[in-house]
Amino acid sequence: MTLMKSLPTQKLERWKYTNLPARLKKFEREIATAEITFDGLNDLIMPYTNDNPDWVNEITSRSPAGEAQYKDMALWTAANDAPQDGYIIDVPVNYQTGKPLTMIMTGGNAEQVSPRFIIRLARGAELTLIEHQTGEGAYWNNAVMQIEIGDGAIFNHYRFQDNSHDAVMTVNTHAQIARNGQYNAFTLTTGASMSRNQIHADLKGEGAACYLNGVNLLDGKRLGDTTITVEHQAPHCESRQDYRSVVGDQATGVFQGKVHVHQIAQQTDGYQLSNSLLLSQQATMNTKPELEIYADDVKCSHGTTSGMLDKDALFYLQARGIPKAQARALLIQAFISEVTEQITHDDIREQATAIIEKWLTAL
Amino acid sequence: MIKIENLKAEIDGTEILKGLDLTINNGEVHAVMGPNGAGKSTLSYVLAGRDGYEVTAGSAELDGENILEMEAEERAAAGLFLAFQYPVEIPGVQMTTFLKTALNAVRQARGEEELDAIGLLKLMKSTCKNLGISDEMMKRAVNVGFSGGEKKRNEVLQMAMLEPKFAVLDETDSGLDIDALRIVADGVNALRAKERSFLVITHYQRLLDYIKPDYVHVLADGKIIKSGGPELAHELEEKGYAEILSTYEKEAA
Numbered sequence: 001m002t003l004m005k006s007l008p009t010q011k012l013e014r015w016k017y018t019n020l021p022a023r024l025k026k027f028e029r030e031i032a033t034a035e036i037t038f039d040g041l042n043d044l045i046m047p048y049t050n051d052n053p054d055w056v057n058e059i060t061s062r063s064p065a066g067e068a069q070y071k072d073m074a075l076w077t078a079a080n081d082a083p084q085d086g087y088i089i090d091v092p093v094n095y096q097t098g099k100p101l102t103m104i105m106t107g108g109n110a111e112q113v114s115p116r117f118i119i120r121l122a123r124g125a126e127l128t129l130i131e132h133q134t135g136e137g138a139y140w141n142n143a144v145m146q147i148e149i150g151d152g153a154i155f156n157h158y159r160f161q162d163n164s165h166d167a168v169m170t171v172n173t174h175a176q177i178a179r180n181g182q183y184n185a186f187t188l189t190t191g192a193s194m195s196r197n198q199i200h201a202d203l204k205g206e207g208a209a210c211y212l213n214g215v216n217l218l219d220g221k222r223l224g225d226t227t228i229t230v231e232h233q234a235p236h237c238e239s240r241q242d243y244r245s246v247v248g249d250q251a252t253g254v255f256q257g258k259v260h261v262h263q264i265a266q267q268t269d270g271y272q273l274s275n276s277l278l279l280s281q282q283a284t285m286n287t288k289p290e291l292e293i294y295a296d297d298v299k300c301s302h303g304t305t306s307g308m309l310d311k312d313a314l315f316y317l318q319a320r321g322i323p324k325a326q327a328r329a330l331l332i333q334a335f336i337s338e339v340t341e342q343i344t345h346d347d348i349r350e351q352a353t354a355i356i357e358k359w360l361t362a363l
Numbered sequence: 364m365i366k367i368e369n370l371k372a373e374i375d376g377t378e379i380l381k382g383l384d385l386t387i388n389n390g391e392v393h394a395v396m397g398p399n400g401a402g403k404s405t406l407s408y409v410l411a412g413r414d415g416y417e418v419t420a421g422s423a424e425l426d427g428e429n430i431l432e433m434e435a436e437e438r439a440a441a442g443l444f445l446a447f448q449y450p451v452e453i454p455g456v457q458m459t460t461f462l463k464t465a466l467n468a469v470r471q472a473r474g475e476e477e478l479d480a481i482g483l484l485k486l487m488k489s490t491c492k493n494l495g496i497s498d499e500m501m502k503r504a505v506n507v508g509f510s511g512g513e514k515k516r517n518e519v520l521q522m523a524m525l526e527p528k529f530a531v532l533d534e535t536d537s538g539l540d541i542d543a544l545r546i547v548a549d550g551v552n553a554l555r556a557k558e559r560s561f562l563v564i565t566h567y568q569r570l571l572d573y574i575k576p577d578y579v580h581v582l583a584d585g586k587i588i589k590s591g592g593p594e595l596a597h598e599l600e601e602k603g604y605a606e607i608l609s610t611y612e613k614e615a616a
Contacts, residue, residue, distance in 0.1 A: 310451075310453075311414065312451045313451050313452075313453045315413050315414065315435060315451075316447065316450070316451040316453065316505075317453070317461075317464075317465070318412075318434065318435035318436045318439070319411050319412070319413075319435050319436075319438075319439055319445050319447075320436075320439055320461075320465035320468075320469075320521060320525065321436050321439035321440050321465050321466075321468045321469035321472065321525065322436055322464055322465050322468045323434075323436050323468060324434065324436065326464065326468065327436075330456055330460075330461075330464065331453070331455075331456070333455070333456075334453065334454060334455025334456045334504075335455060337455045338455065
């Protein structure tokens with residue numbers, strides 16, 4: 001099956017708002033050519049802050065497909081069919097990484113890449129990973145990230161999606177979280193003409209938790225899609241989704257968040273919030289929260305808002321001498337600060353702030 | 364000096380200001396009083412440059428420059444300050460960030476050197492102290508969770524820091540109890556200076572017991588229909604607006 005034919009279409013409920021085949025039209029030639037390979041590890045830089053830990057290894061051969069129980073397998077399959085490259089990170093038992101590990105993924109013009117990452121945290125381990133996506137020109141990066149978080153392990157995962165505005169980025173993150181394990185993810189989207197940030201989290205053991213946060217900054221004709229599924233498969237688990245989207249020009253934002261509470265998952269605590277700010281009349285935001293609950297003793301809710309910049313606030317700032325563009329930037333920063341302020345790591349928060357400021361200046 | 368001549372302005376096609384004339388010399392405090400719907404708030408918003416008001420005729424010159432052609436932020440840089448009747452709450456923007464951004468934007472536009480964090484903090488602390496504003500308030504978001512009195516004191520704080528040439532106080536007394544009113548008025552009085560002029564817009568004479576004006580004007584039907592000294596405010600308080608209005612209407616007819 002060629003990759004192009006296996007692409008999900010808008011007929012699929014989970015792809016209702018995002019027309020991937022249309023966005024990938026310009027890559028048709030690259031995708032049809034079998035020879036296209038991920039040109040490799042040169043584009044993947046891992047500047048280790050520790051001494052090149054032996055638990056980080058390149059993926060050298062085609063890896064097994066994994067046991068992912070995906071609701072939509074299309075891109076997963078696509079990635080599996082494509083040549084493989086990527087990393088396996090195996091954090092040993094009780095290992096605490098001091099400084100964050102940074103991974104830079106760089107895309108180049110006319111490339112189609114399907115990198116695969118396997119990240120496993122053994123019992124009691126802790127890892128902070130900064131995944132920085134950048135690039136130049138038109139390329140399609142279709143990444144898969146399989147995460148296994150062991151008992152009591154904590155994975156802090158920061159993704160800065162700052163790809164070229166001509167690129168397409170689709171990423172499948174599948175996290176399995178064992179007893180008392182924690183997956184903390186923050187995604188900042190400022191790049192790509194189209195991006196699909198798909199997160200699937202399985203809370204498999206008692207007391208497991210996932211905190212999924214994100215800020216999506218969209219301008220021009222860009223589309224940013226965040227699609228999340230959280231499976232509460234054990235009792236006493238906690239999940240949070242907290243997203244802010246700023247949509248300008250003729251851009252489109254998509255947020256689909258599903259929380260599935262299995263019958264066994266009593267005492268579930270789940271909350272989902274997606275707020276968006278529309279900067280123009282032509283901007284679109286599609287939000288679809290879904291709760292599917294089979295247990296009877298749970299706390300589970302969601303909230304969503306969308307609105308424009310407060311004109312009174314804008315005038316107030318201008319009346320104090322702050323130029324309009326700067327006043328708008330202040331109000332946008334204020335809107336997203338509820339999420340960015342949750343980044344506890346100072347250096348990482350500053351990195352995020354710098355990317356946000358760069359986006360605001362270009363707006 | 365502010366010189367307003369034949370100012371006409373409308374909202375959604377309805378004329379609110381119908382040829383207003385007013386000149387305020389440096390160092391003077393003028394009060395504009397008037398019944399509801401006379402155009403008092405419109406006057407303050409038109410001067411400050413709020414969207415939605417269309418100026419159809421006239422001019423407003425601040426030291427010889429027509430401010431009506433400027434953006435709101437340019438007017439602030441030129442030396443105009445509006446103390447809002449209803450100060451706006453801005454969640455997520457901390458007071459210190461707000462003051463620093465505003466002050467440096469204005470200083471930059473005026474060709475002055477920007478203040479660094481320490482300089483700003485010093486200025487902020489001393490100004491806060493004079494106005495009885497706690498440091499804790501500066502850590503909160505702009506006007507969020509402030510009481511009515513705190514909001515108005517915050518307006519005076521911003522005025523003190525931005526050092527305008529011409530300040531418009533739009534119903535600064537509304538929603539204030541007598542103690543809060545006194546603190547706010549003291550703050551304003553402390554800013555009275557030779558080179559600074561004030562326009563105090565109010566519905567009631569009460570405020571003018573604390574901020575004593577040099578001149579009082581009556582605004583009705585979009586124009587100044589009567590001007591006088593401070594005694595005019597007392598006359599209005601006693602007799603209400605009805606008599607002055609009916610005299611004006613007879614003369615107009």
